[in-house]
Amino acid sequence: xxxxxxxxxxxxNIKTMDKKRPSASAIAILGDRILGVGDFEDFTATIGPDTExxxxxxxxxxxxxxxxxxxxxxxxxxxSKVNLTGTKSHSEFFERIKxxxxxxxxxxxxxxxxxxxxxxxxxxxxxxxQLDAAFPDHPVCVARVCQHVGLANSRALALRGYTPDTPDPxxxxxxxxxxxxxxxxxETAFLAMxxxxxxxxxEKLAALMKSLSARYNSFGITSTTEMGAFDDPKxxxxxxxxxxxxxxxxxxxxxxxxxxxxxxxxxxxxxxxFGNDLLKFQGRKIILDGTAGAGTARMSEPSRFDGNPGIxxxxxxxxxxxxxxxxxxxxxxxxxxxxDVAITMFLDAYKKAQERMPRPxxxxxxxxxxxxxxxLVERVIKEGVxxxxxxxxxxxxxxxxxxxxxxxxVSQSFPFRSLLDGGIAVANGSDTxxxxxxxxxxxxxxxxxxxxxxxxxxxxxxxxAQEAIYAYTAAGAHFTFDxxxxxxxxxxxxxxxxxxxxxxxxVDDEPERILEMKVEQTILGGRTVYQR
Numbered sequence: 001x002x003x004x005x006x007x008x009x010x011x012x013n014i015k016t017m018d019k020k021r022p023s024a025s026a027i028a029i030l031g032d033r034i035l036g037v038g039d040f041e042d043f044t045a046t047i048g049p050d051t052e053x054x055x056x057x058x059x060x061x062x063x064x065x066x067x068x069x070x071x072x073x074x075x076x077x078x079x080s081k082v083n084l085t086g087t088k089s090h091s092e093f094f095e096r097i098k099x100x101x102x103x104x105x106x107x108x109x110x111x112x113x114x115x116x117x118x119x120x121x122x123x124x125x126x127x128x129x130q131l132d133a134a135f136p137d138h139p140v141c142v143a144r145v146c147q148h149v150g151l152a153n154s155r156a157l158a159l160r161g162y163t164p165d166t167p168d169p170x171x172x173x174x175x176x177x178x179x180x181x182x183x184x185x186x187e188t189a190f191l192a193m194x195x196x197x198x199x200x201x202x203e204k205l206a207a208l209m210k211s212l213s214a215r216y217n218s219f220g221i222t223s224t225t226e227m228g229a230f231d232d233p234k235x236x237x238x239x240x241x242x243x244x245x246x247x248x249x250x251x252x253x254x255x256x257x258x259x260x261x262x263x264x265x266x267x268x269x270x271x272x273x274f275g276n277d278l279l280k281f282q283g284r285k286i287i288l289d290g291t292a293g294a295g296t297a298r299m300s301e302p303s304r305f306d307g308n309p310g311i312x313x314x315x316x317x318x319x320x321x322x323x324x325x326x327x328x329x330x331x332x333x334x335x336x337x338x339x340d341v342a343i344t345m346f347l348d349a350y351k352k353a354q355e356r357m358p359r360p361x362x363x364x365x366x367x368x369x370x371x372x373x374x375x376l377v378e379r380v381i382k383e384g385v386x387x388x389x390x391x392x393x394x395x396x397x398x399x400x401x402x403x404x405x406x407x408x409x410v411s412q413s414f415p416f417r418s419l420l421d422g423g424i425a426v427a428n429g430s431d432t433x434x435x436x437x438x439x440x441x442x443x444x445x446x447x448x449x450x451x452x453x454x455x456x457x458x459x460x461x462x463x464x465a466q467e468a469i470y471a472y473t474a475a476g477a478h479f480t481f482d483x484x485x486x487x488x489x490x491x492x493x494x495x496x497x498x499x500x501x502x503x504x505x506x507v508d509d510e511p512e513r514i515l516e517m518k519v520e521q522t523i524l525g526g527r528t529v530y531q532r
Contacts, residue, residue, distance in 0.1 A: 004048030005030050006526060009497075010040040012056040015505050016489040017063055017474040027061060029495040032525035036491045059520055060503040062469065063489050064222025064496035065439050066476030069367055069388050069429025072216075072226055072253065073239060074147075076208035077200055078433045082112035085145065089121045094134050097142070106137040109156075109197050113143040113433065116293065118400030125151060128183030141193050145397075146291035146434055150190045151183050159196055162189075171313030187290050187311045202238025209239060210248035217250055217530035219437050220498030220519040223476065223486065224251055225429070227334065227367065228258035228285040236261065240279060250529045252278055252496070254480040256285035256334045262326075272331045273481070277494065277525075282480055283332030285367075286322055288313055289342035292370055292413075293397040295404050297339035299371065303404045310339050320349045323364075327353035332363055332481070334388075338370040347379050354383070365479060368393075368431075370413045371405075377415050381422035386479055389414050389428045389471070391445035392435040398451030411458030416446055420467060427475040428468070440515050443468045443504065447511035465514070466505045497523040 005028040014024040016037055028035040028043040036043060047053070082100045087093045097112050104110050117125040131140060131153035139156035143149075152160070162174055164181055172188030174181065185193065200208075216224065243249040257265055257272070262284050265272060273282045290296025290311050295303040298310035314322070323346075326333045335346040343366060350364045362384075366372075369387040372380065380387055391414055393401070402410045419426050428446060430437055444450075446468045449457045463471075477487025486494045499521040507513045522530035 005046040005051050007052045009054050012061045014061040018488040018490045029526045034495050060500045062498050063473040064498050065220045066223040067221050067429050068427040068476035070224045070432045075433040076212045079208045085114035110138050110140045114145050116145045146294050148291045149186050149294040199235050202235040205239040206242035213250045217522045220522050222496040222524050226255035233261050254282040258285045284326040285334045287336040289339050292401045298342040299339040305404045323349040324353050334365040336367045338368045340371040377418045381424045390431045392442040394457045395445040398457045416463045417461040425475045427479045428471045440517050444514050465507045495526040
């Protein structure tokens with residue numbers, strides 16, 4: 001008996017991302033796989049009594065979007081916190097937090113996230129005295145939009161054990177002025193606050209992630225990465241367990257393990273990668289420096305704003321050992337590096353590991369790879385390292401980053417064009433909750449290289465719409481060793497599909513149009529998980 005399709009999409013503008021057959025008008029699906037891509041007439045023999053046929057009337061069909069750098073569980077956790085995104089002043093900052101404080105029992109923690117002092121009318125974040133005066137009865141911890149820097153009031157600082165005499169931790173800074181605490185904490189000093197804040201628990205985290213999965217799908221996202229969660233490992237694993245058992249997870253996850261999760265994997269002897277098509281633990285994640293918006297990226301030339309050269313979490317020797325530990329076990333390494341010094345350090349560590357034990361297809365990654373200046377672009381290409389861009393940073397934070405580092409350095413950041421011209425694959429991602437999940441903003445920034453205010457961020461690094469979509473689909477699959485399963489629309493691959501109202505590969509002359517793109521339908525493994 002001939003094979004009968006479960007679903008056929010016809011009269012579609014299909015952009016396959018398959019260079020052998022870049023376009024088609026129909027696609028047939030059987031189970032969770034693509035049966036074939038072509039014209040509707042090609043699939044008449046596969047039509048049975050139960051075959052659903054959907055006429056898309058010219059709408060565009062693409063592989064499901066792959067947001068190849070995000071923090072899903074961490075982002076899910078922020079759904080329970082005060083959202084300060086877009087606040088424009090200290091008064092608005094305090095007003096939003098106070099609403100939560102007023103409904104929280106005295107002594108209980110209050111967490112908030114998402115402020116950007118670059119947007120404040122005052123130009124600076126609130127200081128300790130203001131925090132204490134506004135919130136005298138609760139420990140309060142507030143993450144900057146980058147999640148690498150934050151603020152804490154005196155109650156929170158005391159619970160952490162921070163005093164004016166506390167030494168700065170390695171890779172961090174307890175900011176002081178005149179020998180007194182300011183309430184500002186940078187990098188590991190801020191991340192350490194998470195260790196004393198009561199965790200949400202796996203059940204609540206799973207419920208929040210269920211909602212977030214649906215949000216991923218509403219933007220056409222069928223795959224993403226978990227670039228290291230900061231939650232308690234026990235809650236982390238129990239949340240994934242609940243999500244999988246109850247069928248709540250509707251976005252494919254490739255997770256990269258930070259400490260202490262990586263150590264737990266190694267202690268149990270479990271291999272990396274480990275998992276299935278829906279959830280797998282892919283490799284090791286190492287954070288080396290801070291962020292450009294907060295001025296903590298490790299740079300060879302300091303910030304023009306405050307003269308800060310940035311923060312490196314590890315010495316070169318320490319980094320070499322960490323990379324070697326994973327490389328020697330045949331694992332993929334993902335390295336957070338924004339500043340040019342941090343990028344250089346990872347390239348050096350990868351090169352030493354490869355010289356010590358050559359692995360032709362290791363696919364070691366550099367996350368963000370922001371200030372990858374021309375001499376570093378040459379090294380990335382020559383050494384076959386995979387750069388992950390976050391072009392949405394330019395849109396949301398480009399003005400602040402320009403204030404910190406100047407137009408010349410910012411124009412050379414995220415060198416998408418140069419890397420592609422050099423023949424290396426480049427993927428893109430949101431880094432949510434640092435920016436929003438909406439791919440249109442990230443794609444637009446890759447095409448237009450403009451900030452939200454309209455300022456240019458280096459026209460020479462603009463890429464085409466086709467290249468931008470490829471980076472958000474096929475390239476992402478390649479970065480997680482999944483190119484044989486997904487990323488392009490062809491027979492045998494997973495039926496992960498997004499239907500859009502416009503063709504995002506055809507907006508080169510009008511990049512602003514991509515900001516108006518709407519997702520009509522999202523299909524994961526042959527099953528509709530979002531319908532507009």
